[in-house]
Amino acid sequence: MIIVRKEHRVLIQGITGKQGTFWTELMQDYGTNVVGGVNPKKAGTSHCGVPVYASAVDAMAQTPFDVSVLFIPPLGVKDAALDAIKAGARNLCILTEHIPVHDVMYIMAAAKVAGTAITGPNTAGSVTVGECFLGFMPAFNERIFKPGRIGVISRSGSLGTLMCQNIVTAGYGQSAFIGIGGDPIIGTTTRAALEALDADDGTDAVVMVGEIGGEMEEHAAEYAANMDKPVIAFIAGGAAPKGKKMGHAGAIVMGDRGTYQSKSKALEAAGASVLATPSHVGDVLKERLGS
Amino acid sequence: MNFEEHAAKPLLAAAGIAVPDGRYVRTAIEAAAAQQAIGPSVVKAQVPTGKRGKAGGIKTADSPGEAQSVAEQILGMDIAGHIVAGVLVEGRSDIAREFYAAIMNDAASKGPLVIFSTEGGMDIEDVAASTPDKIKRVAVDIRVGFDAKAATLMLAGLDLGDAEPAVAGALAKLYAVYIANDAELLEINPLAVVADGSLVALDCKFVMDDSAIKRQTELTEHGTPEKLTELEVRGEAAVIKYIELDGDVGVLANGAGLTMTTMDVVRHHGGNPANFCEIGGEAYTKAQMALEMVLDKPGIKSLVVNFCGAFARCEVMMEGLLNAWEELNPDIPVFFSIAGTGDEEAIKMLKDRLGLDPYPDMDAASKAAVDAAKGGGK
Numbered sequence: 001m002i003i004v005r006k007e008h009r010v011l012i013q014g015i016t017g018k019q020g021t022f023w024t025e026l027m028q029d030y031g032t033n034v035v036g037g038v039n040p041k042k043a044g045t046s047h048c049g050v051p052v053y054a055s056a057v058d059a060m061a062q063t064p065f066d067v068s069v070l071f072i073p074p075l076g077v078k079d080a081a082l083d084a085i086k087a088g089a090r091n092l093c094i095l096t097e098h099i100p101v102h103d104v105m106y107i108m109a110a111a112k113v114a115g116t117a118i119t120g121p122n123t124a125g126s127v128t129v130g131e132c133f134l135g136f137m138p139a140f141n142e143r144i145f146k147p148g149r150i151g152v153i154s155r156s157g158s159l160g161t162l163m164c165q166n167i168v169t170a171g172y173g174q175s176a177f178i179g180i181g182g183d184p185i186i187g188t189t190t191r192a193a194l195e196a197l198d199a200d201d202g203t204d205a206v207v208m209v210g211e212i213g214g215e216m217e218e219h220a221a222e223y224a225a226n227m228d229k230p231v232i233a234f235i236a237g238g239a240a241p242k243g244k245k246m247g248h249a250g251a252i253v254m255g256d257r258g259t260y261q262s263k264s265k266a267l268e269a270a271g272a273s274v275l276a277t278p279s280h281v282g283d284v285l286k287e288r289l290g291s
Numbered sequence: 292m293n294f295e296e297h298a299a300k301p302l303l304a305a306a307g308i309a310v311p312d313g314r315y316v317r318t319a320i321e322a323a324a325a326q327q328a329i330g331p332s333v334v335k336a337q338v339p340t341g342k343r344g345k346a347g348g349i350k351t352a353d354s355p356g357e358a359q360s361v362a363e364q365i366l367g368m369d370i371a372g373h374i375v376a377g378v379l380v381e382g383r384s385d386i387a388r389e390f391y392a393a394i395m396n397d398a399a400s401k402g403p404l405v406i407f408s409t410e411g412g413m414d415i416e417d418v419a420a421s422t423p424d425k426i427k428r429v430a431v432d433i434r435v436g437f438d439a440k441a442a443t444l445m446l447a448g449l450d451l452g453d454a455e456p457a458v459a460g461a462l463a464k465l466y467a468v469y470i471a472n473d474a475e476l477l478e479i480n481p482l483a484v485v486a487d488g489s490l491v492a493l494d495c496k497f498v499m500d501d502s503a504i505k506r507q508t509e510l511t512e513h514g515t516p517e518k519l520t521e522l523e524v525r526g527e528a529a530v531i532k533y534i535e536l537d538g539d540v541g542v543l544a545n546g547a548g549l550t551m552t553t554m555d556v557v558r559h560h561g562g563n564p565a566n567f568c569e570i571g572g573e574a575y576t577k578a579q580m581a582l583e584m585v586l587d588k589p590g591i592k593s594l595v596v597n598f599c600g601a602f603a604r605c606e607v608m609m610e611g612l613l614n615a616w617e618e619l620n621p622d623i624p625v626f627f628s629i630a631g632t633g634d635e636e637a638i639k640m641l642k643d644r645l646g647l648d649p650y651p652d653m654d655a656a657s658k659a660a661v662d663a664a665k666g667g668g669k
Contacts, residue, residue, distance in 0.1 A: 158550075
């Protein structure tokens, strides 16, 4: 399960922290169905109007949930995620940046066996426009997110947000925004997000915001080649020097791998429109959707 | 974080993978003394990059005098931008066969990947291209691990002869070193079978996961810090991601993706970015320090500021930026693009305090900054 709906019950691990509290309230205001939180030190209390449990396993026993959002510092994420997976979560949204990669791989292995989808790490979250959002996305800003039929996938929160604003400015709206995260190893890949939006009846076209580094855009292109829905892509980092991590741990060109050229070529060959700059997204949407 | 060969090999040795007798030295005199103690040697440049041999950074030495003269040649050499500050003087091995062994974090399988090839001593990418059947790869479930039994299964079908049990044991040990040290990549190339039939790791490449630095503090002391410019060192101290580039259009934005894209758009409009500088995430309150760094880059002629508020709010970033601007009073033109959370407040602040309006999008702002830089700035 990658696209989260308003009926899905959401747990917040780390709900009592400053960021956890701030964003939980915004999520609740928007319509996210937050049913509980976790903080072992504050178990038995209530926070943001929902009960706080010692663990995700405890939470599941008393207030069942479908999805968990983790506001947890890097070295605590492994334990928190394994707790949520053990509890039987269907989806985890891991926002944290700088989690040791060995911990991430451990989480991924456990999630795979349990059938838990992971979004992130190092994502700003997801928005199902007009229904709910997870993480720290400005879902409530109507000049950025408006209900519509464009699905958006982004490795970056800031750039994804800008793309969404450009889409709304051009007169369109979004079905869902899936922030997949800027780490080298992530749960929901570009391709997995693309498949989810392709299968979504509320989505007519997909805007994909990629970055240099790794091979995720190339793998997504293989799937895009057989899609009927138009795919419009922007790849960030064409002007980046080789061998430097450009802010995201995953955004690095090593030798001939992960280059802008390789990604844009694969996407164009698959019939996707590759944007020169994010400002062109509106014009290209009009062209591809014929309106 | 990269580790030079001399810093990586002790990790192998401690796990029971044999390495040649070696000494790391920083002067030619010490190299001569090391050769005298060890005997026939190889003198190897210690830099955190590959292709040292091709660059002339690896030479044999059969006498102390020869060790001294080759060390003199190698020390101070520039290999792919790294000045050689030390050499490893190592006993020479009588090589019968050369293998390749590595373990790396693999994005495709989302777990550790063990790689082994019977064709060692050459670039693994070349082997993959010419004789792919001589490479074995196994994706590991990190919860289960990888032992000698798993390694033996992996090696089936390769013609290893008597070396097979030792290779399987070495792979299991290599995996243990990879796990214990939060490696991103741990590679032995070549893993040699020597005259007496035993296995020796003749080289070792180790890259540690930067995200693990906080729990590997002792190990980190032996790593080679990334080569940074003065401005980049300032950025690191302030926990602001700053990368110095060679252009003249300064870039300040929030978030890695948006900052990269601002550089791209500057380039798209014919300009040259002077830097990558992002103040997203936890750094969004640090606009003041960020602006100071961007402006301190010599030769900067114009600046594009591109904010798109999501987690980082535009008016918080703008407040820091305007405070810095008023204090520094820089003499270069600045061009803004502002969108997202807090944009209206930020736009009003910009108008009130600098008398400026933002451009309608980042293309327009970047193009104006590029034009200003080409016109020589103010």
